[in-house]
Amino acid sequence: MIKRGPKAGRRIPAPARGLAEQLDRALQAMLAGRTPAPLAAGLTPLLQIAAGLRGLPRAEFKARLAAELAAAHPSRPDAKRRLRKKEGGKMPVSKGRAVKPVAQNLDPVMPFMYIREPAAAVEFYRTVLGARVLMREAEPGGVLSHAQFQIGESRFMIANPASRHLSEYARAGWARTPRDLGGTPVHLYVQVADVDRVFGKALAAGAQVVHEVRDMEWGDRVGGFQDPYGHVWYVATPVRRRVQPDN
C-alpha cells in the first residue's frame, strides 16, 4: 500500500492523471479510512460501489463453511465440538467457532508426488515453474528424500520412494512413481503469467509435449507437458473472457 501524507487526501488530481489512476488513489484513501480527493465526474458512483465491496466475502471461506456445515450433523451434538479448533489464544473460542486452516492464505490442497530423481526435480520445478523451494530434506548419505515448494499460494511436495523412511511404504506399494506405473492418473493445472515462456522452458529442460499451447474455450491459454519424472502439468494464462455456454 502506498503511504501518503495527511494532506494528500485534499489534493486536486492532476488533469493528466488517468481515470483508473484517480479512482485507485481514491480507493486507497477509502480503504485506509481517509477522505478521498475530489474525483472526476463519473467516478463518484464507482467509489460508492467500491464502498459496498468492502467486506466482500472470500470465496474460499464460503466454500469452507459450506463443507463444515455439511459435515456437522445436528443429531450428533459432538460434531461441532470436533470441528472447532482453538487458535493460539488470540480470541476466546465459542460454540460453533469455525475451523481455520493452519496457514490461512494457502490453498488447503497440497499434492504430494513421488519422484526417483528429487534433486533434478527440484531444479526443474524451480527454474521452469518458478517454484520457491521451501524445504529440502536429505538422509544421512546425502540422498534427497523430501522437498516442499510453493507457487503463488499453493504448495506441493515431492518424496523419493528410495529414501529409507519410506521403505515400508514402498514395500506396500504406496510410493510408486509415474515411471513405475507407466503413466499418471493425476494431472496438475497451474496458472502462470506467461504460458508460452514456461512451456518453452519446460521443453528445453527435457519435458515432453502432452498438449501444444493454444487458447481454450474457457478463456485460458494452455500448454500441457510431461516432466522428465513422468508427472503431467498444464500451464495456463487467462487471456480473455470466458465464453458462456448460453451465449
Add this chain to the structure above:
Amino acid sequence: LRRPDKTAVERAAIKAAQRDPARFAELYEGNFELVYAFVSRRARDREDAEDITADVFHQALAYLPRFRWRGVPFAAWLLKIAANAINDNSRRIKRDRVAALAEPAQTDRKELVDRARLSRLVDALAPNQRRVIVMRFAEQQSIREIAARLGRTEGAVKQLQLRALKRLRAAMDKADD
C-alpha cells in the same frame, strides 16, 4: 405457468432442511451473502466477520428443528442470530456492548440487500476483472501485490479495477430498474 411464490419456496426449503440437514445447503447458499454483509459491517476485521458468520450458520443449523414459520422471512431469523452472535462476541472480547442490534433497522435493510446483491454480481464478472476485485476487496491486497500475482503491470490492474467497478455499477443500476 405461475411464477412460484418466493415465500412458498422458502418455506419448502426450510421444511426440507428440517427433515434432512443435508438440504440446509440451499438455505446457506441463499442467505450467505446477506448474513456476511450484516456481520462484516459490525465486525472488527475480516477474521472476526468470518468467525461470527460461521457461528451464525452453525447455530442456525443446530436450531433449525425448532424454527416455526410465523410469516417472518428466514433471513430475519438468521439476522437475529447474527445480532446475538455479534453481541456475544463483543462481550467476549471485553469491548463495549454493541447497542441496538436486536434487529437491523428498516433503513439498513436496503443497504444490506444491495451489498449482498453486489457480492453475487462479482461472480458474474469477466474472470480477470473478478480476480482483481476479489484480491483487492476480499483478500485486501495492494495493487502491487495483485499485479505480481497476475503477472500484469500495476497500470493494467488499475484499468481492470476501473472496468470491473463500471460493470458492477451498471449491473446494480439495471437491477434497481
